[in-house]
Amino acid sequence: MSRRPVLVPGLLLGVLALGACSSEPATVTLGGTAAAAESAETVERPWGTVKVFPEMEKAEEPGVDDVVFARDMVMHHEQAIELGTNLLGHDALDERVAATARFIVADQQNEIGVMNSWLDAWEASAQEHDDHGTEPMPGMLPQDRVDAIASLPSAASQVAFLVAMIEHHQGAITMSQDYLPVQANSFTRSSAQHIITEQLTEIQYMENVIDDLCAGGGPATCPTGAPGS
Template identity: 35%
Template sequence: MWWPAALAAAVALCLGVPALVAGGSSSSASVTAAPATDSPEAGFARDMATHHQQAIDLSFIVRDRTDNAEVRNLAFDVINTQANQRGMMMGWLDQWGLTQNSAAKPMAWMKMDYQAHDGSLMPGMATNAQIDQLKQLSGTAAEVFYLQLMIEHHKGGVGMAQGYVDLAKNPSEKRLAQSMVTAQSSEIQLMTDMLATRGAKSLS
């Protein structure tokens, strides 16, 4: 795990997890109801954390498979941004007193029945075979395949984040999800342009 649980919880709390709502004076406060374990709030936090972890893993792989500064900088940004966001989501779950894993199928909170296969648990996630393939490539070939995988990954991430925005009841989590939609949509265009300069296209 990228963030110790206590640190992740502290970061999430500082960023607006509504554990307490101040009352009429500093001497009174009421505890807000934590989301249920099967709520969109909990489901999105768990599923997006899993989704983010694979993006981080893919980015570490390509970082070691190419010397291209542009791609390495992109990978570094993905690693840092998504590790930070993942820590926030794990912190929320900890603050709510919920487990980081659930017996529910991924995306169940969106009423989606995605058929997981070969390690691809949610839309956009790479399969184990694709990850193994990336590990065997180097140079431009690794750059192209990484960009192709990350475009698909971001498309899945944007769909999930927008799905939560449409259902959200937690303002802080909704803001994070909306920021993912905006940032990852922009990065999809960036990566599409990076592919074009390498004479390649996205997978879909």
Template identity: 30%
Template sequence: MHLNKRYPILAGLGITAVLTLSACGTDEAGSGASGGTSPTKSSMSENADAGQRGDVMFAQMMIPHHQQAVEMADQALQKDASPKVTELAEQIKAAQGPEIETMTKWLQEWKAPMTAEEGHGGHGGGGMMADGDMKDLSAASGAAFDEMWLTMMIEHHEGAVDMAGDVLKTTSNPEVKEMAQAIVDGQNKEIAIMKALL
């Protein structure tokens, strides 16, 4: 009250300053609010990117995984394995050969490399057999071969089912979903058959 009487201009300026600051505050809040939509858009974009990255990784890792399964199937067919193992080997080749071709086409369409970058879930996991395991399988014959082949293929299939299950959680691509689900369903059935044979 004392200041208002003695310095009316300052009092007026004070009010102006307060109003100006309030207006600035509103502007900042407004710009903050409009900027607040950015993180949502950004996270949506990141989720889409993550889905696409997941699709690429799935194809990059599943191709060599399938190729090894086909190689194991070829060994069974070359070694005159038991009729049940031979039937499974033919079934695996028939399913996984076309899937390799489809996934290779996807990577070409996506302009993605055929193999995953170093340190991004190397191909040693996911039920992949080591070179030593493949050599042991190649050296086996008769009932020992059948048992080793079934044991290794069960582990191999379980790895593929895990990878397919992972991509089903992230993908929005209907073709990827369809293949991943087919892998889960088909290979789970084969796992049950192979476990019964052991």
């Protein structure tokens, strides 16, 4: 597996947040203690404590790049959900891999709901940009590769899932980095920064799990260069 470095913008915005660990958004309200606010704006993941997906208080007028970014990221997330769902159809999975897939499915479903809500709020602007062509998205995988996650044996499937999800995340990071220089809307800007930060952390976690699963030999889906491969 090729693990190319990904550049990270240094600036993260402070934002209102919503709970990303379930399909039902949990809106954060202002007020209360600092400890309560901090607890509401973070959530535990298999890889540690992270900030949750942003939700802004007001609908700012979007530019074409904001609308396209949100629309494309919804489509990108849908494939990640399909990858995770295909893996979770298997039995006898390593719990770290199963937990990762469960989180990705729930988290990205939630993010899709938030982004679609903003696209609905931007309906007039979105309609103005309906003729904007969709470019090929980085990290989007061929459908046969997505389908293979469901049909491979469990041990091979979980490694294939991790390898595919790393590639998929790298694509989402690239999309977000490409968008930031042209952004105009604070919600989509915060969303892109969140995606970069969280998915880099997820990639590192998944690479460590691959190294562990492939140490001393492993399924044929282990990437070249993994321990024991």
